Amino acid sequence: MEFNAEMDNQNLFLYIVPVFALLGYFGSQFVFKNILSKIRKDAKLDEKLNTYQTASIIKYALIEGPAFLAIVAYNSSGNALPLVIGICLILYLAVQRPNREKIIESLPLTLEEKRKLEHH
Incomplete structure (x- = not known):
């Protein structure tokens, strides 16, 4: 297989991949922000964390899909x-890895919940 960077008008992947990536x-x-915006401040911490995890998995899948398509292309x-x-x-997906600071910043946490997460 040769490595080239020429534009080939016959290759649909060269148009599909950038569109799917965007x-x-x-x-x-x-989707991530939309899911997190539906979390109620009075919800239990476990529920908030589970919703964050679900939103993150969906976010990762939406990035992984186009990346996989790009590699196949x-x-x-x-x-x-x-x-x-x-x-x-x-690389963008690797940067999206959750950490304590991102979770605390993203979720509508009470002061008590923030303290609880900071000390774990």
Whole structure:
């Protein structure tokens, strides 16, 4: 398989991959924020954390799908553009890894819940 960066008008992957990458990126942000916005402040901490976990899994899937498509597109065409897009999506996915600070910042937590999470 050769490695090239030429635009081939016959290769639909060169049009589909960037569109799906953008949809995955923006869609993941939208869905994640939308799910988190529905969390009630008076909900139990476990419920808030479970909802955060669900929202995160959906967000990751919306990023992984286009990344996987990009790698398949690269394997079938040998064109570097899908590979670069796929690598960028995978790197972005790695940055999305949850940590305590992100969770505390993202969830509508009470002061007591924040203290509880900070001390674990």
